[in-house]
Amino acid sequence: MAAPSMEDLVSLCKRRGFIYPSSALYGGLKGFFDFGPLGVELKNNLKKSWWNAMIYERDDIVGLDSATIMHGDVFTYSGHLKTFSDPLVDCKVCRSRWRADHLKNGQCPGCGSHDLTDPRPFNLMMKTTLGPIDDPSAVAYMRPETAQGIFLNFKHVYDSMNPKLPFGIAQIGKSYRNEITPRHFIFRVREFEQMELEYFVRPGEDDKTHAYWVDQRRQWWVEQGLDPLKLHSFSQPKEELSHYSKATVDLLYEFPHGAEELEGIANRTDFDLGSHTKDQESLKIDAKVEKNLHAVQRLAIKEATDQEWIVPYVIEPSAGVERGVLAILHEAYTEETLSNGEKRLVLKLKPHLAPIKVAVIPLLKNNPVLVNCAQALVSKLKRLHLGWVVYESTSSIGKSYRRHDEIGTPFCLTVDFDTISQSDNLEQHRTVTIRYRDTCAQERIALEDVPQKIALLLQNFGDAAYD
Amino acid sequence: MAAPSMEDLVSLCKRRGFIYPSSALYGGLKGFFDFGPLGVELKNNLKKSWWNAMIYERDDIVGLDSATIMHGDVFTYSGHLKTFSDPLVDCKVCRSRWRADHLKNGQCPGCGSHDLTDPRPFNLMMKTTLGPIDDPSAVAYMRPETAQGIFLNFKHVYDSMNPKLPFGIAQIGKSYRNEITPRHFIFRVREFEQMELEYFVRPGEDDKTHAYWVDQRRQWWVEQGLDPLKLHSFSQPKEELSHYSKATVDLLYEFPHGAEELEGIANRTDFDLGSHTKDQESLKIDAKVEKNLHAVQRLAIKEATDQEWIVPYVIEPSAGVERGVLAILHEAYTEETLSNGEKRLVLKLKPHLAPIKVAVIPLLKNNPVLVNCAQALVSKLKRLHLGWVVYESTSSIGKSYRRHDEIGTPFCLTVDFDTISQSDNLEQHRTVTIRYRDTCAQERIALEDVPQKIALLLQNFGDAAYD
Numbered sequence: 001m002a003a004p005s006m007e008d009l010v011s012l013c014k015r016r017g018f019i020y021p022s023s024a025l026y027g028g029l030k031g032f033f034d035f036g037p038l039g040v041e042l043k044n045n046l047k048k049s050w051w052n053a054m055i056y057e058r059d060d061i062v063g064l065d066s067a068t069i070m071h072g073d074v075f076t077y078s079g080h081l082k083t084f085s086d087p088l089v090d091c092k093v094c095r096s097r098w099r100a101d102h103l104k105n106g107q108c109p110g111c112g113s114h115d116l117t118d119p120r121p122f123n124l125m126m127k128t129t130l131g132p133i134d135d136p137s138a139v140a141y142m143r144p145e146t147a148q149g150i151f152l153n154f155k156h157v158y159d160s161m162n163p164k165l166p167f168g169i170a171q172i173g174k175s176y177r178n179e180i181t182p183r184h185f186i187f188r189v190r191e192f193e194q195m196e197l198e199y200f201v202r203p204g205e206d207d208k209t210h211a212y213w214v215d216q217r218r219q220w221w222v223e224q225g226l227d228p229l230k231l232h233s234f235s236q237p238k239e240e241l242s243h244y245s246k247a248t249v250d251l252l253y254e255f256p257h258g259a260e261e262l263e264g265i266a267n268r269t270d271f272d273l274g275s276h277t278k279d280q281e282s283l284k285i286d287a288k289v290e291k292n293l294h295a296v297q298r299l300a301i302k303e304a305t306d307q308e309w310i311v312p313y314v315i316e317p318s319a320g321v322e323r324g325v326l327a328i329l330h331e332a333y334t335e336e337t338l339s340n341g342e343k344r345l346v347l348k349l350k351p352h353l354a355p356i357k358v359a360v361i362p363l364l365k366n367n368p369v370l371v372n373c374a375q376a377l378v379s380k381l382k383r384l385h386l387g388w389v390v391y392e393s394t395s396s397i398g399k400s401y402r403r404h405d406e407i408g409t410p411f412c413l414t415v416d417f418d419t420i421s422q423s424d425n426l427e428q429h430r431t432v433t434i435r436y437r438d439t440c441a442q443e444r445i446a447l448e449d450v451p452q453k454i455a456l457l458l459q460n461f462g463d464a465a466y467d
Numbered sequence: 468m469a470a471p472s473m474e475d476l477v478s479l480c481k482r483r484g485f486i487y488p489s490s491a492l493y494g495g496l497k498g499f500f501d502f503g504p505l506g507v508e509l510k511n512n513l514k515k516s517w518w519n520a521m522i523y524e525r526d527d528i529v530g531l532d533s534a535t536i537m538h539g540d541v542f543t544y545s546g547h548l549k550t551f552s553d554p555l556v557d558c559k560v561c562r563s564r565w566r567a568d569h570l571k572n573g574q575c576p577g578c579g580s581h582d583l584t585d586p587r588p589f590n591l592m593m594k595t596t597l598g599p600i601d602d603p604s605a606v607a608y609m610r611p612e613t614a615q616g617i618f619l620n621f622k623h624v625y626d627s628m629n630p631k632l633p634f635g636i637a638q639i640g641k642s643y644r645n646e647i648t649p650r651h652f653i654f655r656v657r658e659f660e661q662m663e664l665e666y667f668v669r670p671g672e673d674d675k676t677h678a679y680w681v682d683q684r685r686q687w688w689v690e691q692g693l694d695p696l697k698l699h700s701f702s703q704p705k706e707e708l709s710h711y712s713k714a715t716v717d718l719l720y721e722f723p724h725g726a727e728e729l730e731g732i733a734n735r736t737d738f739d740l741g742s743h744t745k746d747q748e749s750l751k752i753d754a755k756v757e758k759n760l761h762a763v764q765r766l767a768i769k770e771a772t773d774q775e776w777i778v779p780y781v782i783e784p785s786a787g788v789e790r791g792v793l794a795i796l797h798e799a800y801t802e803e804t805l806s807n808g809e810k811r812l813v814l815k816l817k818p819h820l821a822p823i824k825v826a827v828i829p830l831l832k833n834n835p836v837l838v839n840c841a842q843a844l845v846s847k848l849k850r851l852h853l854g855w856v857v858y859e860s861t862s863s864i865g866k867s868y869r870r871h872d873e874i875g876t877p878f879c880l881t882v883d884f885d886t887i888s889q890s891d892n893l894e895q896h897r898t899v900t901i902r903y904r905d906t907c908a909q910e911r912i913a914l915e916d917v918p919q920k921i922a923l924l925l926q927n928f929g930d931a932a933y934d
Contacts, residue, residue, distance in 0.1 A: 023619060028538075029538045029607065037628055039532070041530065052852070064507055065507040067499040126595045126596075129593075132645075178598065190536070385523070
């Protein structure tokens with residue numbers, strides 16, 4: 001089948017409640033999106049899967065959640081105020097503004113003119129002011145990456161947790177970038193979430209750890225359902241590296257608009273811990289920051305066997321949550337023709353990512369015995385804490401199956417007259433139909449076995465059954 | 468025992484890795500805090516518990532996650548630009564600024580002067596600008612409440628999910644308020660998270676639904692471990708109500724600094740859905756918004772049995788995540804003298820909120836057989852997906868117990884020579900010690916029974932065992 005277009009995904013997302021344009025009642029806000037009832041579950045499940053892999057399944061990484069607004073000086077020292085910019089050009093004819101490296105043929109996409117200014121750097125950070133007094137010290141920035149919050153807390157975490165090198169600090173949270181031209185649905189947006197790990201190692205062990213994390217992260221994305229053949233590693237050429245990076249490998253995914261970055265794994269060396277370290281000497285030289293005596297703290301550590309203080313190197317796997325959601329939706333979106341000639345749209349999500357885990361459907365929505373039985377089964381399943389389990393009685397069985405195919409519900413359970421049968425025929429006595437999303441296969445199982453069966457299917461081997 | 472002071476909590480939080488001051492390397496940022504490795508788990512567990520109670524355990528509420536930055540016009544219509552302000556006074560002597568209703572005796576807390584200006588309204592919203600062109604249309608606001616994102620998506624959600632009244636839309640996310648004087652640790656901060664439900668009902672059913680939610684929410688907080696005797700309901704007097712509210716009941720908790728709002732349950736009537744509805748008639752009258760033809764959308768619904776379109780009323784239980792964390796820490800913090808005369812600090816958190824669920828400790832950290840056995844047990848427990856399970860070998864058994872008491876780990880498992888014994892004495896053969904945090908009680912259980920025992924203890928009846 002042909003891969004879905006971006007329009008296919010946008011349409012499904014809006015219709016079924018995954019993703020809506022933001023502030024839409026007021027004409028929308030470019031580069032902002034809202035996650036609907038289905039989308040918030042998919043996004044949360046993806047974040048949970050990352051957190052599990054980083055914190056709970058390992059022994060060497062702890063979590064963090066730092067503020068999204070940070071002190072202006074942070075970005076002076078991190079280098080972002082000086083260098084975190086994209087090249088901006090003005091069209092001299094229609095006065096529109098564009099990102100220079102996105103223009104083809106040096107022509108204004110607004111009016112077609114070639115009369116453009118030279119590119120100049122446009123800083124991507126969003127600014128705000130804090131407190132009731134409007135002076136320069138009131139300026140703060142919304143972080144353009146969660147990473148700086150980790151570096152600033154490096155010593156705090158080290159002192160509280162006493163880890164030994166190598167160790168990591170992981171964070172999921174919002175970042176903000178004032179993109180000149182947000183585009184490609186949720187791919188390039190102005191408000192987004194990152195899943196970032198800063199993994200600290202001894203200098204000299206950085207190259208091999210970098211390779212290790214490229215491999216780990218690729219494998220994790222495959223476990224989330226991405227086709228390994230659509231995932232490519234790309235080593236950034238030296239001249240394109242960020243100001244902090246010694247080497248960066250991007251994991252590219254074949255999005256509808258082309259192969260673009262899903263995650264970047266950078267070797268940031270000791271650039272950041274070094275930048276936020278200000279010793280007395282540098283303070284004397286740098287008059288501007290002389291007042292910042294509180295910054296006289298070496299972000300260095302010395303373990304029992306060390307002779308000297310070490311400023312660790314850091315490997316940073318940094319993934320975009322929205323890009324992850326887009327890749328997963330793109331991969332899962334499947335149009336099929338069934339053996340009976342009917343067409344269907346099905347979202348083949350891994351069960352651990354599916355927004356709704358199970359839908360329970362009564363054969364007739366106006367039969368009180370069927371309805372009660374179905375609702376009792378829902379209550380029973382809810383007590384297993386498997387995630388979102390729904391009672392579905394808005395339409396016919398066929399339509400309910402189609403809806404749950406489209407939103408990726410891996411299992412539907414149908415309660416019919418056999419389920420409530422009082423007959424002595426044990427073959428059909430008190431059974432429900434379980435329907436599997438991807439194959440449309442149906443089987444009858446005993447009502448009393450349902451909770452255990454569903455719990456098993458949703459555990460790891462449940463996922464394996466979908467591989 | 469005496470209730471802990473705020474200083475006790477601040478100190479524990481910093482020392483053990485719950486909460487750190489934000490941007491601390493650069494002198495800090497007033498009203499901003501970072502959650503450390505323990506704090507992020509506690510906070511996530513609290514949010515998870517709320518999401519479970521709202522979405523997964525019920526049938527009538529769905530989730531949402533809308534952008535934190537919104538179009539300026541949203542707040543014109545919501546009334547926030549005009550009315551979401553606190554009274555600000557200037558000291559004419561030292562030029563400091565203060566929130567008028569927080570001043571005692573009308574005296575400047577900075578210099579003691581009585582020479583203050585009359586109070587004037589100071590809007591609490593944080594502003595930023597979007598896009599590369601700096602004109603008035605580029606102004607956007609960071610939302611002061613998550614609620615507006617729900618109201619704007621009301622129709623989107625209704626169309627995707629086809630719910631029937633009454634139904635709710637729930638959201639957890641950041642909000643930003645430029646507080647004049649942030650204070651009381653994480654109680655009054657400038658960046659915080661809200662857990663908000665907007666529950667839509669037919670007009671006329673609002674009063675009884677309001678009472679229902681006050682009751683539900685109070686009960687939920689008690690289930691999170693708060694002492695019912697320290698939770699008080701307070702009906703806001705008419706003159707103190709927010710601009711949107713017909714009636715608000717605050718749940719007050721006895722924080723270290725006094726009984727203050729933990730959650731507010733407001734009857735917002737049809738104020739918001741009404742405000743965001745602009746029909747042709749009102750557009751003609753209101754010249755300022757004439758261009759906003761896209762806002763001509765009635766946020767009204769008409770169910771099959773209805774004769775007319777209905778603008779639902781909405782009941783809003785709105786809780787602060789940080790305030791919840793503070794209340795829970797305050798409640799759990801316990802200083803005790805044990806029967807042997809030793810003193811200990813223990814954090815008596817409900818197990819479902821505890822950052823670390825289980826710590827596995829080898830008796831000797833340099834005995835490879837004990838270490839291997841303990842690590843194998845950790846791996847086994849991790850496979851149960853119970854949350855954070857740690858291998859603890861940084862210090863002696865006694866010190867490890869003290870550390871895990873202080874951070875609220877409900878169960879410690881100690882691996883000793885009996886655990887690895889090859890003897891035929893089945894009494895002691897391959898058993899581990901399980902130690903219970905609150906009682907310090909220890910019992911020996913068979914190594915092979917550990918996973919099942921821990922899983923059971925951590926389920927609902929595990930919590931009940933702690934009541």
